[in-house]
Amino acid sequence: MAKEMREPIETGCPDGFQYMHPVMRRNYGMWKFHEHPRPGVLKHVAYGGDECWTVRAGTQRILDLFTLRKLCDIGDQHGDGYVHFTIRSNIEFIVDNGAKVDGLIKALEEAGFIVGGTQNSVTMISHTQGWLHCDIPGTDASGVVKSMMDELIDEFRSANMPNRVHITTSCCQINCGGQGDIAINVQHTKPPRINHDLVAGVCERPSVVARCPVAAIRPAMVNGKPSLEVDEKKCICCGACFPPCPPMQINDPIHTKLSIWVGGNHSNARGKPTFQKLVASGIPNNPPRWPEATAIVKRILKAYKEGARDWERVGEWVERIGWSRFFEEVELPFTKYHIDNWRGARKSLNASGHVRF
Amino acid sequence: MAFDKHNTPMLDQLETGPWPSFISGIKRMRDDHPSETINKTINDLLGQLEHSYETRKGYWKGGTVSVYGYGGGIIPRFSEVGKSFPESKEFHTVRVQPPAGNHYTTAMLRQLGDSWEKYGSGLVTFHGQTGNIMFIGTDTVRTQDFFDEINDYGWDLGGAGPCVRTAMSCIGAARCEMSCLNEQKAHRLLVNNFVDDVHRPALPYKFKFKVSGCGNDCQNAIERADFAMLGTWRDNMKVDQEEVKAYVAKKGRKYITDNVITRCPTSALSLNDDDTLNVNNRDCVRCMHCLNVMPKALHPGDDKGATICIGGKRTLKIGDLMGTVVIPFKKLETDEDWESLVELAETIIDFWAENALEHERCGEMIERIGLVNFLEGIGIDPDPNMISEPRQSSYVRMDDWDEAAEAYFARKAEA
Numbered sequence: 221m222a223k224e225m226r227e228p229i230e231t232g233c234p235d236g237f238q239y240m241h242p243v244m245r246r247n248y249g250m251w252k253f254h255e256h257p258r259p260g261v262l263k264h265v266a267y268g269g270d271e272c273w274t275v276r277a278g279t280q281r282i283l284d285l286f287t288l289r290k291l292c293d294i295g296d297q298h299g300d301g302y303v304h305f306t307i308r309s310n311i312e313f314i315v316d317n318g319a320k321v322d323g324l325i326k327a328l329e330e331a332g333f334i335v336g337g338t339q340n341s342v343t344m345i346s347h348t349q350g351w352l353h354c355d356i357p358g359t360d361a362s363g364v365v366k367s368m369m370d371e372l373i374d375e376f377r378s379a380n381m382p383n384r385v386h387i388t389t390s391c392c393q394i395n396c397g398g399q400g401d402i403a404i405n406v407q408h409t410k411p412p413r414i415n416h417d418l419v420a421g422v423c424e425r426p427s428v429v430a431r432c433p434v435a436a437i438r439p440a441m442v443n444g445k446p447s448l449e450v451d452e453k454k455c456i457c458c459g460a461c462f463p464p465c466p467p468m469q470i471n472d473p474i475h476t477k478l479s480i481w482v483g484g485n486h487s488n489a490r491g492k493p494t495f496q497k498l499v500a501s502g503i504p505n506n507p508p509r510w511p512e513a514t515a516i517v518k519r520i521l522k523a524y525k526e527g528a529r530d531w532e533r534v535g536e537w538v539e540r541i542g543w544s545r546f547f548e549e550v551e552l553p554f555t556k557y558h559i560d561n562w563r564g565a566r567k568s569l570n571a572s573g574h575v576r577f
Numbered sequence: 578m579a580f581d582k583h584n585t586p587m588l589d590q591l592e593t594g595p596w597p598s599f600i601s602g603i604k605r606m607r608d609d610h611p612s613e614t615i616n617k618t619i620n621d622l623l624g625q626l627e628h629s630y631e632t633r634k635g636y637w638k639g640g641t642v643s644v645y646g647y648g649g650g651i652i653p654r655f656s657e658v659g660k661s662f663p664e665s666k667e668f669h670t671v672r673v674q675p676p677a678g679n680h681y682t683t684a685m686l687r688q689l690g691d692s693w694e695k696y697g698s699g700l701v702t703f704h705g706q707t708g709n710i711m712f713i714g715t716d717t718v719r720t721q722d723f724f725d726e727i728n729d730y731g732w733d734l735g736g737a738g739p740c741v742r743t744a745m746s747c748i749g750a751a752r753c754e755m756s757c758l759n760e761q762k763a764h765r766l767l768v769n770n771f772v773d774d775v776h777r778p779a780l781p782y783k784f785k786f787k788v789s790g791c792g793n794d795c796q797n798a799i800e801r802a803d804f805a806m807l808g809t810w811r812d813n814m815k816v817d818q819e820e821v822k823a824y825v826a827k828k829g830r831k832y833i834t835d836n837v838i839t840r841c842p843t844s845a846l847s848l849n850d851d852d853t854l855n856v857n858n859r860d861c862v863r864c865m866h867c868l869n870v871m872p873k874a875l876h877p878g879d880d881k882g883a884t885i886c887i888g889g890k891r892t893l894k895i896g897d898l899m900g901t902v903v904i905p906f907k908k909l910e911t912d913e914d915w916e917s918l919v920e921l922a923e924t925i926i927d928f929w930a931e932n933a934l935e936h937e938r939c940g941e942m943i944e945r946i947g948l949v950n951f952l953e954g955i956g957i958d959p960d961p962n963m964i965s966e967p968r969q970s971s972y973v974r975m976d977d978w979d980e981a982a983e984a985y986f987a988r989k990a991e992a
Contacts, residue, residue, distance in 0.1 A: 395897075
């Protein structure tokens with residue numbers, strides 16, 4: 221009857237050394253310096269003199285087998301058969317000889333991949349699953365990212381920004397895309413609509429009540445059935461109740477919007493890491509190309525590129541010029557919604573005589 | 578092939594433009610792949626995605642799918658509109674742990690692709706936001722078949738649900754001169770000590786390890802990991818004064834002043850009259866900026882180790898939290914050093930599992946109980962490096978001040 225089941229082999233995370241280019245294995249921990257000969261190319265030099273050359277390319281991230289095999293063909297024919305993926309899903313071809321770099325670049329570009337994404341470029345947008353695969357998405361990250369990268373491609377291919385620019389997207393307010401110099405995230409604007417017929421059967425009601433960050437959900441009998449109700453005055457429309465209780469539908473074709481945040485930065489260089497701050501909201505969730513969101517991102521990038529000093533990340537640039545000037549330069553409205561009222565909000569208020577004119 | 582292709586007028590608009598199109602790639606699997614199963618599955622997947630684009634809503638719901646012997650590692654997806662798109666009505670993602678540092682040979686990528694072609698949709702992402710290889714799209718039965726095959730040649734599932742999650746580490750010592758840490762070793766020692774907690778979700782919520790080799794934190798560890806390791810050093814940074822002079826000669830004194838000297842967050846740098854660099858190492862916080870600008874001239878010191886920050890996480894539920902310093906410096910040289918690192922992780926996870934509320938991340942628990950209670954729970958003494966500044970409020974009971982002060986001086990005398 222049932223086939224005999226095979227016990228899993230619990231090996232966990234595989235050893236990376238077996239897949240590493242030999243030049244990396246040989247020089248592990250013995251690198252001396254790096255150079256950036258051109259956008260998309262890194263040259264690392266070891267104390268012993270070995271060189272490691274990297275050619276970085278952007279892809280569509282959701283790879284079909286034809287694309288994956290094409291990338292492997294390029295790695296075999298023009299490289300050494302060793303690759304590495306960056307945290308932003310760029311692929312890197314690793315070779316130990318600079319003479320192979322031009323061939324790799326040519327082959328990648330001929331196949332439609334985009335060489336770049338290194339140092340002070342706008343690198344690949346880190347993104348989440350969206351409508352293609354997530355169970356709670358308000359939008360489709362892949363489509364937003366494709367549409368934006370079509371317009372930011374020159375900034376990916378060149379390295380002309382004051383410092384590196386990390387853009388992220390997230391399809392719900394949990395923010396799986398993480399912190400970015402610029403983040404494009406879903407923002408819900410209406411409380412969940414509840415299908416009371418399904419709640420008792422589908423949802424573990426106490427956990428849903430506990431999940432709400434503002435205690436706006438309480439158990440209730442609706443039409444004679446155990447269900448949940450939401451105090452809509454308290455509700456902040458975050459959508460936290462939707463994953464544990466799908467009958468509390470938060471996504472809406474009209475009222476689910478996009479927001480844009482700036483100034484998130486994971487690096488400790490110069491200042492401590494920072495979280496992103498809200499700059500724009502109410503942006504329509506407008507498939508298939510989301511032009512309104514892209515337009516705002518481009519305005520922010522333009523002002524940053526013109527106004528920031530070398531090595532300033534987006535957040536540092538805004539910190540220096542001040543928020544009033546930021547909102548003026550990117551032609552965005554400043555509203556009451558920009559003023560934080562969540563826990564710790566006082567720390568974001570200007571308790572000083574420091575005012576810019 | 579005898580099947581009707583769904584019209585996808587909205588998705589088709591994502592086939593134009595210079596950036597590689599995921600839609601064109603997915604369509605190739607529908608139109609050009611020899612497997613009819615894949616063609617039909619992808620056709621219905623595209624149909625459902627187009628439906629999402631038209632109605633601006635998602636139509637996947639979760640469920641319970643795993644492989645024999647495990648409780649997690651699969652992201653189950655069942656379609657809510659499966660009647661209209663039956664061939665892709667089950668479309669689960671298999672989360673597979675990447676090798677530490679995300680290195681691959683093309684031969685291994687091909688082998689994984691070949692296995693996936695047998696049992697899945699042929700769509701794959703390197704990598705998801707947690708760090709897994711995401712094999713996107715297979716049904717419940719073939720999930721097991723695919724796992725059995727790749728498990729036989731060295732690949733294991735990642736975490737999903739309330740468990741220890743797949744870890745991440747930067748390329749680090751394999752290619753980067755900034756690396757202060759054996760990232761490969763830290764990554765695998767930590768996460769592979771918890772394989773049981775990865776595969777059988779039984780914790781209050783998720784727990785993530787991320788390892789970055791220096792303060793540049795390319796893995797976003799402080800922001801995203803419950804347990805973040807950052808490489809650092811505690812002796813003096815290395816300065817090659819001839820290379821400093823070469824930078825000054827090349828870029829000019831004004832550039833070096835404006836971009837290196839004055840950008841140091843603790844004013845630890847000054848440029849000498851002879852164009853050499855003066856570093857006040859006691860003021861330096863290892864932020865990495867000057868090393869980033871002058872990678873030929875400046876290098877980390879020799880006495881390397883790690884700073885460990887605990888409690889980073891994203892928005893849900895109390896708001897975004899950065900991890901905070903719990904171990905200012907951990908030497909990682911001897912076997913005992915590495916063992917004690919793993920023990921620290923065990924202690925923290927045990928304490929959190931005992932004391933957290935359901936669905937409460939480690940950082941949220943620390944926020945609720947206070948850092949001091951957490952430190953006492955895991956047996957770590959307070960250190961000024963754990964805070965930005967001391968308490969501002971006098972509203973606190975200090976019954977045992979004298980004992981605490983004595984203990985501090987005793988620790989200092991011992992060190």
